[in-house]
Amino acid sequence: GESVGLHLPTLSVQEGDNSIINCAYSNSASDYFIWYKQESGKGPQFIIDIRSNMDKRQGQRVTVLLNKTVKHLSLQIAATQPGDSAVYFCAERLANAGGTSYGKLTFGQGTILTVHP
Amino acid sequence: SAVISQKPSRDICQRGTSLTIQCQVDSQVTMMFWYRQQPGQSLTLIATANQGSEATYESGFVIDKFPISRPNLTFSTLTVSNMSPEDSSIYLCSVGTLGVGYFGPGTRLLVL
Numbered sequence: 523g524e525s526v527g528l529h530l531p532t533l534s535v536q537e538g539d540n541s542i543i544n545c546a547y548s549n550s551a552s553d554y555f556i557w558y559k560q561e562s563g564k565g566p567q568f569i570i571d572i573r574s575n576m577d578k579r580q581g582q583r584v585t586v587l588l589n590k591t592v593k594h595l596s597l598q599i600a601a602t603q604p605g606d607s608a609v610y611f612c613a614e615r616l617a618n619a620g621g622t623s624y625g626k627l628t629f630g631q632g633t634i635l636t637v638h639p
Numbered sequence: 640s641a642v643i644s645q646k647p648s649r650d651i652c653q654r655g656t657s658l659t660i661q662c663q664v665d666s667q668v669t670m671m672f673w674y675r676q677q678p679g680q681s682l683t684l685i686a687t688a689n690q691g692s693e694a695t696y697e698s699g700f701v702i703d704k705f706p707i708s709r710p711n712l713t714f715s716t717l718t719v720s721n722m723s724p725e726d727s728s729i730y731l732c733s734v735g736t737l738g739v740g741y742f743g744p745g746t747r748l749l750v751l
Contacts, residue, residue: 530679556739565731565742566682568640611681613740626672627740629682 530609532634541599545612545630550593553617556627557586557597560609607637641666641734643743651749652722659718660746662732667712676729688715722750
């Protein structure tokens with residue numbers, strides 16, 4: 523499949539290392555944030571989410587950190603594997619976004635993660 | 640999570656023609672969303688499609704260019720009209736469940 527990340531920031535890591543992907547979001551009124559993984563030729567896949575009343579949430583091998591003061595979101599992937607290679611997007615949802623809050627998301631720029639064996 | 644399928648998965652079209660993209664969801668959902676992902680870029684919301692009402696378009700997108708149908712709670716179509724090479728993108732259908740947006744596999748469109 524084609525790459526959707528030709529113009530996106532890149533992060534290269536060795537297998538087994540921890541990865542940190544950063545995202546600056548735009549709206550201080552956003553109340554919900556999601557990280558997506560997009561593999562070549564596929565649609566975005568949900569990884570983990572966090573609400574604005576939290577500053578950290580952990581999943582399996584992934585942790586999302588939220589710093590509302592500086593409007594910054596990060597995704598940490600522990601023991602990165604070659605299968606983690608993909609484009610990663612953060613997305614934000616405005617609180618009470620005109621009644622269409624479910625699924626109406628604003629996406630960040632995206633980061634290409636490449637994991638070398 | 641919702642299972643979303645799209646047709647066609649990809650197409651190559653001539654400028655000036657139109658293409659209708661179909662989105663099917665395996666469960667009934669109130670709102671469906673259409674996104675565009677231009678080459679090398681992030682996703683941009685085109686419009687929100689509610690069953691029984693007209694679609695709501697985001698700034699920069701108009702109904703004449705991207706007409707949308709939503710005949711029932713599991714199906715929607717997006718038409719890309721009078722296409723130009725600038726319309727070459729991936730078009731993605733999405734539904735929201737408990738605040739999480741789930742995406743279809745996308746339709747990869749190349750306009751020559």
